[in-house]
Amino acid sequence: MHFNLADLFEAVADKVPEREALVCGDSRSTFSELDRGANRMAHYLRSRGVAAGDHVGLYMYNCNEYLEAMLACFKIRAVPINVNYRYVNDELLYIFDNADMVACIHHREFVPHIARVRDGAEKLRLFVAVDDNSGEDLAAIGAVDYAEAAAGQSDARDFGERADDDYFVLYTGGTTGMPKGVMWPHKNVFFAAMGGGGHFSPLGPCTTPEDIRERVGEHPLVGIALAPLMHGASWWYACIQLLAGNKLVLNHNRSFDGEQVWQIVADEKVNAVQIVGDAMAIPLLDALDANPDRWDLSAVFNVGSGGAIFSDAKQDAFKRHFPNVFITNAFGSSEGGQMGMDNGSRKNTTGLGNVSRTDYMDVIIDEPDQPRRHAKPGETGIFARSGYIPLGYYNDPEKTAKTFVEVDGKTWLLTGDAATLEEDNSITVFGRGSNCINSGGEKIFPEEVEDALKAHEGVFDALVVGVPDERWGSRVSAVIQARAGVQLDLASVQEHCRKHIAGYKVPREIHLIEVVPRAPSGKPDYKTAKAFALAGDGRVV
Incomplete structure (x- = not known):
């Protein structure tokens, strides 16, 4: 047995085979059922020539098949690749080709998208379609139905030995350019992003792979991952839940609706709600405000966020609805895994959060024409991690x-x-340094200003960018989505912000937009927001 995600999952499935593992809409699987389904798909892929090291695209909305197919890849040492279901021609072809995919498991509705670009991906030869009642013609790309492919396949575990350094590739959109494929060895991601199996156990992280069995609790917790599984934070949370023997609930709806989410939380008696920052917090809180006492949410004791800014204002709002809730705000990235967690007690009120410095967590000074070095107390540099890290970009x-x-x-x-x-x-x-605004020599981090803006009761969502300024070099510009029926003006927004941040950080202009641009995961689209501000669109005084 190794620190391999397939080995670890199989050990958990053997310990609690009849425990419910996964729920997505009407689909429900026990650990044993999930394991056997993954075995069947693994046998099918292997029968079609997919071998160890081959790359397999996962091009789906949230569904049980997503995780089943991921596990199937791990079992035969193939490499699953997350594909953003919002991608269109150029982006889709880029990831098919750049990732050297040989197979793609996809929802049926994506057949036309694949058909338009498949000829440009030379290695891509096998397509498996998960039915979604779209009725798209599988023959257009020579795809086989997922259920039919798995039918008749063996559910035995007659696979070869795996390894700690088997890897998968997590493609991250970033803020510029095409997606980058982060290569994560199984052992590294297990310890860097999944707590080494110790999130729910007083025993702490595993020291041997076999320890995972002892980390399975007697009373499973129920957690819901609200982001798409194609997003790293959601995928990692899913693995954390499954490797702890807990019940994982997925949001099966294709769009994010607060009322629908709380109904799922109530129906499944969810204990932990995992979101991606304010983009999800806002509609969830709005649904609670609009529907007092509609749902029995007494089982909820944790609201956790990772992957995007989770503002103080939204954390406080959850505490008002759930007085005994435990708030967690994780810091990390597709490349860094989970790098720390802030539970609301910041040591520096001007930052996004405070974490401990260790031998494997530090601040690196990276200046032009100077050797890179570790920061000294008081210096600002780049948040850095060593130890369990990826191999690089594929x-x-x-x-x-x-x-x-x-x-x-x-x-x-x-x-x-x-x-x-x-x-x-x-x-x-503080936040992404590449988005830092230099105004008259003062460094301003957009996330901090956004935090202040979203504490305004009339602001639904906001992004902050720097635009050219003749005197100061750059000035702070806010792109704001106002709440329905609210009229915002520059003076009142500035007055509000001065209560939370220093004067030089206060927006010098505001632009009202119908919907703040964000990726499906909730991550900010600063490029689009900046273009909106530079064009002068929606500017108010």
Whole structure:
């Protein structure tokens, strides 16, 4: 047995085979059923020539088949690749080709999208379609129905030995350019992003693979992952739940609706709600405000966020609805895994959160024409991680060299998030340094200003960007989605912000937009927001 995600899952499935593992809409699976289904798909893929190291695309909405197919890949040492279901021609072809996919498991409705670009992906030869009642013609790409492919296949575990360093590739959109494929060895992602199996156990992280059996609790918790599984934070949370022997609930709806989510939470008696920042927090809170006492949510004791900003205002709002709820706000990235967790007690009120400095977590100073070095107390640099980190970016040695660097003989991952090493040897995280606004020599982090804006009762959502300024170089510009029926003006927004942040950080202009641009995962689309501001669209005084 190895620190391989297939090995670990099989050990858990053997310990609690009849325990419910996965719920998505009308589909429900016990651990045993999920394991046997993955075995059947693994046998099918292997029968069609998919071998160890081959890349298999997962091009689906949330569904049980997504995780079943992921496990099937792991079982035969193939490499699953997440595909963003919002991609269109150029983006879709890029990921098919850049990832060297040989197979793609997809929802049936995506057949036309695949048909338009498949000829440009030379290695892609096998298509397996999960039925969704769309009625798309499978013959258009020579696809086979998922259920038919699995039918008649063996559900035995007659697979070869696996390894700690079997890997999968997580494609991350980023803020510029095409997606980057982060190559994660199983052991590394298990410890970096999944707590080494110790999230729910007083025994702490595993020291041997066999320890995973002892980390399975007697009383399983029920957790819901609200982001699409194609998003790293949701995929990791799903694995954390399954490897703890807990029940994982997925949001099966194709759009995010607060009322629908709370109905699922009530029906499944969910204990932990996992969101991706304010983009999900806002509609959830609005649904609670509009429907007092509609649902029995007494089972909820944790609201956790990861992957995007979770503002103080929204955390406080959840506490008003759930007085005894435990709030968690995780810091991390597709490349860094989970790098720390803030439970609301910040040591520095100007940052997004505060985490501990360790031998494997630090601030690196990366200045032009200077050797990279560790920060000294009081210095601001780049949030960095060592130890359990990815191998690099797939098919991209240039970006790998810029992100995975050597400092004092050890390889460090530069996350891109700006951070300060405090005098008490802790680290304050500010946000993505590439989006930092330099106004008259003062550094302003957009996330901090966004946090202040979203504490305004008339602001539904907001992104902050820097636009050119003749005097100051850049000035702070806010792109705001106002709440229905609310009229916002610059002076009142500025007055509100001055109660929360220093004057030089206050937006100098605001632009009202119908919907703040975000990715399906909830991550901000700063590029589109900046273009909106530069064009002068929606500007109010």
